[in-house]
Amino acid sequence: MAATTNHELKKVLREHELKATSQRIALLKLLNSTNEHFDAEEIYFELHKQQKNVSRATVYRSLEALVDQQLVSKLDFGDGRMRYERSREDDEHHDHLICEQCGKVIEFFNLEMEAQQLSVCEDHDFIPSTHTMYIFGICAECQALEPVGK
Amino acid sequence: MAATTNHELKKVLREHELKATSQRIALLKLLNSTNEHFDAEEIYFELHKQQKNVSRATVYRSLEALVDQQLVSKLDFGDGRMRYERSREDDEHHDHLICEQCGKVIEFFNLEMEAQQLSVCEDHDFIPSTHTMYIFGICAECQALEPVGK
DNA sequence: TGCGTAAATGAGAATCAGTCTTATCTTCAT
DNA sequence: ATGAAGATAAGACTGATTCTCATTTACGCA
Structure with a gap:
């Protein structure tokens, strides 16, 4: 899942039975572009920096949908908030x-x-x-x- | 740390540079008496059942102190609240x-x-x-x- | 044994991550 | 192009945990 263009991401989302909304595309693009482990608030902030004014609720709901579809991984470092990272092509757990x-x-x-x-x-x-x-x-x-x- | 009497628990607390308050003793005694993995609210409830009217804030603060001193272990099952269990005598991690x-x-x-x-x-x-x-x-x-x- | 001080507590306000509600948009199959 | 299903925004709400501050307690020392 190394998709990075809007078109590819749109396809990926549809393949997972998710409507390809601009918010989800922006979110996937962001996570695919980095190795950072962002939390929801950082993602919200990053998207706003890019003029993508996605609401906080949508950040959470989209992340949930993407995690369900294994397009994104959810990490719990035990400090009270969840982190998210793109999931890796190989199914190799790390x-x-x-x-x-x-x-x-x-x-x-x-x-x-x-x-x-x-x-x-x-x-x-x-x-x-x-x-x-x-x-x-x-x-x-x-x-x-x-x-x-x- | 198989201490169970008030006197023993008092000693244990002092050895860890913690004032031996009745609240902490009750808390330690509770956790030492079970293999359950209680969350803070359950601990609060259990103590009240025993007429130990420890406040919620104290439950949290005492648990923190006890965890710092490794008298109690804090577990994160990823469901949004922390669990606590007595720490084991042998240093054997499980x-x-x-x-x-x-x-x-x-x-x-x-x-x-x-x-x-x-x-x-x-x-x-x-x-x-x-x-x-x-x-x-x-x-x-x-x-x-x-x-x-x- | 009584005292003073530092530490601990209680009660409730505050915080913080995350979820829910509802009215309003979008997507996309037809 | 159109409408139903699904998605979004905004902010209210929740539940766990932390903080505030006035009051109380533990305990080393006189």
């Missing part, structure tokens, strides 16, 4: 390292970890649908700035 | 399987998974402090009720 100092988000994928998760589910006769895995800590840059050496 | 049908929470611990997490952190020169790992899906009982066979 998880996140989150720096508690600077807020940077580092993505990673670890096959062995995914395998272990499946194994745990099997052990408990549990059918997994999704998972969230966030590791909080201090990133390399922040370690350099404020040596935690002690 | 993670959660959460049934999307009935809300049941199954705890698990997987050494290999923890090892993989450390390895990921090393790869990224990242110093981990905590992590959250929740697997959402359907538990065995709910599968039996509503066969997902399909």
Whole structure:
């Protein structure tokens, strides 16, 4: 889903049985253009910077629809608001390292970890649908700035 | 931290540089007496059932203090409110399987998974402090009720 | 054991993310 | 081009959590 032109995005939306409104196109275009993990308010703000005066309610409703259709991923960093990122072409799930100092988000994928998760589910006769895995800590840059050496 | 008497709890609180107020003692005692994952409102309600008329603000503030001192763990199941559980004696971290049908929470611990997490952190020169790992899906009982066979 | 002070609490106002309502537009199949 | 289904704007509303501030309590010290 690397679509970036209005026409392509329109097509993508229709393929997912969503009406191709200008608001949704703007939203998808924004998320497709960045690797940032925006929250709803930031998305609202970014759209307004682009003269796309989408209402807050529409930001939330559109994000919900796009998440349902897996065109967008919803992330919960545990700080009380949800973040959103474009979903990746490959269906490859990735998880996140989150720096508690600077807020940077580092993505990673670890096959062995995914395998272990499946194994745990099997052990408990549990059918997994999704998972969230966030590791909080201090990133390399922040370690350099404020040596935690002690 | 298997303390359960008022005296023991008082000692535990003082060891963590927290004033041993009756509210905090009641709260700790409640969480130590169960394996439930209560949210703040449930805790507020449970305390009132026991004639401990702790205010909501105090429930939140005390929980925060206890979490800071690692006497209590805070869990984010992603449904808009935080849950709290007593922290475990052994430092053994456990993670959660959460049934999307009935809300049941199954705890698990997987050494290999923890090892993989450390390895990921090393790869990224990242110093981990905590992590959250929740697997959402359907538990065995709910599968039996509503066969997902399909 | 009584005191003073820093810390904690209660009550309710305030905040903040997110959802809902309703009247008004758009999209798009026909 | 047209109308029904679906989407939007604006702001009210909700529910969880935090804040404010006046009052109370814990506890180290005299």
